[in-house]
Amino acid sequence: MANLLLLPGALVTSRAGRDLGTLYVVLEALGPDRVAVADGKTRRAAKPKVKNVRHLALVAGPSTDLVKKLENRQALTDEDLRSIIQGYQL
Amino acid sequence: MIILKSDREIQAMREAGRLTALAHQEVAKAIAPGVTTAELDHIVDTFIRKMGGTPSFKGYMGYPASICASVNDVVVHGIPSPQRSLAEGDIISLDIGAFYGGFHGDAARTWPVGQVSEEARRLLEVTEESLARGIAAARGGGHLSDIGHAVQTYVESHGFSVVRDYVGHGIGTKMHEDPQIPNFGPSGQGPQLRPGMVLAIEPMVNAGGYPVKTLGDGWTVITMDGSLSAHFEHTVALTEQGPQILTLP
Numbered sequence: 001m002a003n004l005l006l007l008p009g010a011l012v013t014s015r016a017g018r019d020l021g022t023l024y025v026v027l028e029a030l031g032p033d034r035v036a037v038a039d040g041k042t043r044r045a046a047k048p049k050v051k052n053v054r055h056l057a058l059v060a061g062p063s064t065d066l067v068k069k070l071e072n073r074q075a076l077t078d079e080d081l082r083s084i085i086q087g088y089q090l
Numbered sequence: 091m092i093i094l095k096s097d098r099e100i101q102a103m104r105e106a107g108r109l110t111a112l113a114h115q116e117v118a119k120a121i122a123p124g125v126t127t128a129e130l131d132h133i134v135d136t137f138i139r140k141m142g143g144t145p146s147f148k149g150y151m152g153y154p155a156s157i158c159a160s161v162n163d164v165v166v167h168g169i170p171s172p173q174r175s176l177a178e179g180d181i182i183s184l185d186i187g188a189f190y191g192g193f194h195g196d197a198a199r200t201w202p203v204g205q206v207s208e209e210a211r212r213l214l215e216v217t218e219e220s221l222a223r224g225i226a227a228a229r230g231g232g233h234l235s236d237i238g239h240a241v242q243t244y245v246e247s248h249g250f251s252v253v254r255d256y257v258g259h260g261i262g263t264k265m266h267e268d269p270q271i272p273n274f275g276p277s278g279q280g281p282q283l284r285p286g287m288v289l290a291i292e293p294m295v296n297a298g299g300y301p302v303k304t305l306g307d308g309w310t311v312i313t314m315d316g317s318l319s320a321h322f323e324h325t326v327a328l329t330e331q332g333p334q335i336l337t338l339p
Contacts (some may be wrong), residue, residue: 001147001158001185001196002166002256002292002321003266015308033266054151057304058255 004053006035009066009076011088016055023059023088024049025081040081060088092260092268094286100327100336103193103262103288107325107336109143110188110195115339117157117186121201123178127159130184131170138188146187146194146265153309158185158198160310165294165302165319166256167309178204181214183321187265194265196290197337198323209297210318216248217295217320224273224291225326228333234269234280241293242274253294253319255302256311261290261325285330292323 006012010026024037027048035056036048043049066084069076095103116137117130135156138145145156153167160168160183161176168183176182185198200214220241227240242252258271269281273293296302298317305312313319325336 001150001153001187001265002294002323003259003270005255005257005270005272029270052151057308 004056004058006053006056006058008070009084010058011060011084012037012056013059014051014055015057019049023085024051024056025076025084027076038078038081039085040078045076045078045081092281092287093262094284095262095288095327096286099193099262100286100288100329102191103195103325103327104336106143106188106190106193107195107197108339109138109141109190110186110197110325111337111339112141113137113186113188114184114197114199117184118201121176121182121203123176123204125176126172127161127168127170127174127176127182128172130159131155131157134186141190143188143190146189146196147185150265156186158183160185160319160321162318163313163316165253165296165311165313166321167311169307169309176203179206179210181206181210181318181320183319185321185323192263194261194263195337196261196265196323196325198292198321200320200322212248213250213295213297213318213320216245216250217293218322220244220293220295221291221322221324224293225324225333225335228283228289228291228326228328230283230285230328230330230332232283233278234271234283235275236277236283237289237291238272238275239277245293245295251296251298251300253296253302254300256294258290258292258323261288283328285328287328288325288336289328290323290325292321294319294321
């Protein structure tokens with residue numbers, strides 16, 4: 001059974017729990033089933049939410065710019081997160 | 091964390107893998123126009139339990155069936171249904187997991203239903219061969235991304251695309267263990283491959299573009315452009331002698 005690939009920087013939406021429908025950005029994988037996510041607003045990058053990957057649906061993969069930033073080991077800021085989410089909502 | 095398996099554990103996984111492969115053999119006999127995917131699910135569920143195992147997928151993260159039955163443009167995680175009958179010319183991907191002796195086996199295969207189009211036939215051939223190439227690249231001393239690189243290079247040279255959003259995985263006492271195994275990317279990246287790793291290698295290949303989307307049931311993944319998709323998978327142990335497929339009858 002294939003596993004959902006949630007790369008850091010991917011835009012996801014919650015499909016279970018009280019935050020149903022909320023858009024988040026994946027910050028890091030915490031194992032095969034769990035990832036740390038944040039939106040830069042209600043959930044800051046410094047204190048991400050831990051989500052089960054089955055409770056998330058992928059909305060968009062990470063942009064090329066974001067991949068470059070992550071490859072250079074630059075941490076994503078709250079501003080980055082808000083910009084990714086706003087870019088999708090426009 | 092990647093959990094390395096001992097020779098004894100790999101031997102036990104071979105039994106779980108064998109049961110998975112036998113379940114594939116059993117259900118393959120029933121694939122024909124008019125059969126529903128729910129009937130195929132029943133065959134596998136009954137067979138695995140009769141042999142003393144448990145279907146790995148049933149109840150996994152709430153998944154409602156014992157197999158994934160993905161027809162035509164469904165990439166993976168198609169939920170079996172009594173309303174979904176197979177028709178001449180369809181292709182169907184069957185993904186089966188069996189838990190036996192404390193370990194999981196996981197394997198997938200796409201079958202033609204009767205006579206299929208030339209494109210479908212080629213898609214199946216290329217996807218199966220891409221799995222073989224991915225397995226061949228899983229050698230001690232190499233790197234994890236060598237697998238995906240081998241798959242992607244072969245698939246794209248034949249004009250098809252590799253799904254990005256879903257990936258292979260480590261496997262053992264849990265069905266999904268580290269590492270994640272993308273079917274794309276440059277070679278020479280990621281963790282070094284070592285004897286004792288057991289990996290579910292599973293290229294998902296689309297006849298059209300690689301974007302996919304998930305339907306409202308939260309499971310069924312389809313190609314965004316409606317093109318056909320194929321899926322082949324084996325559970326593979328890395329040993330001193332090279333990669334060994336565990337999901338063989």
